[in-house]
Ligand SMILES: O=C(CO)[C@@H](O)[C@H](O)[C@H](O)[C@H](O)COP(=O)(O)O
């Protein structure tokens with residue numbers, strides 16, 4: 001197989017993953033957007049976290065809320081917990097890497113806020129602990145996962161929302177997660193500020 005064939009294979013696999021996911025995930029994405037809108041209308045904020053590519057996704061989401069997505073509208077309160085190197089390194093150094101998000105949530109999270117927790121495996125220890133910390137703060141959790149949902153699936157509360165991509169490959173799951181994030185941004189803007197068509 002030459003290199004261009006490999007590229008086309010990646011594109012086709014990504015398209016297939018998205019088509020399959022769209023059928024399964026639409027109701028969960030709708031619900032998650034409504035949970036986020038409810039939190040924002042009630043003066044809550046959205047905290048987000050994840051590792052590696054999912055850290056980038058957490059930041060991608062918070063910047064599109066805080067700055068803008070595709071239209072002019074007021075800034076919305078969102079904060080990625082993945083960006084403060086001093087906080088992250090000191091918690092990992094003094095305590096444990098598994099606490100880098102949970103400690104921030106215990107400090108910054110309030111009842112009515114939402115945690116967007118992102119993990120393709122559902123097994124990252126720091127994301128699992130972040131969800132437990134969010135529950136301690138009476139926050140609802142929206143979890144973007146993949147595979148079998150991992151440990152995260154078993155600790156979510158009845159009023160949380162899991163958006164689980166039906167795929168086994170990390171890259172494909174991440175590609176669907178980014179699309180889900182853009183859907184959430186669009187649905188939030190649409191519900192808060194009306195149609196832009
Ligand atoms: O982006 C990638 C792979 O595409 C990696 O950086 C990946 O995000 C990292 O290995 C993460 O640590 C995986 O964590 P998780 O998705 O299982 O929670």
Ligand SMILES: [Zn+2]
Pocket residue numbers: 060064182
């Ligand atoms: Zn974007």
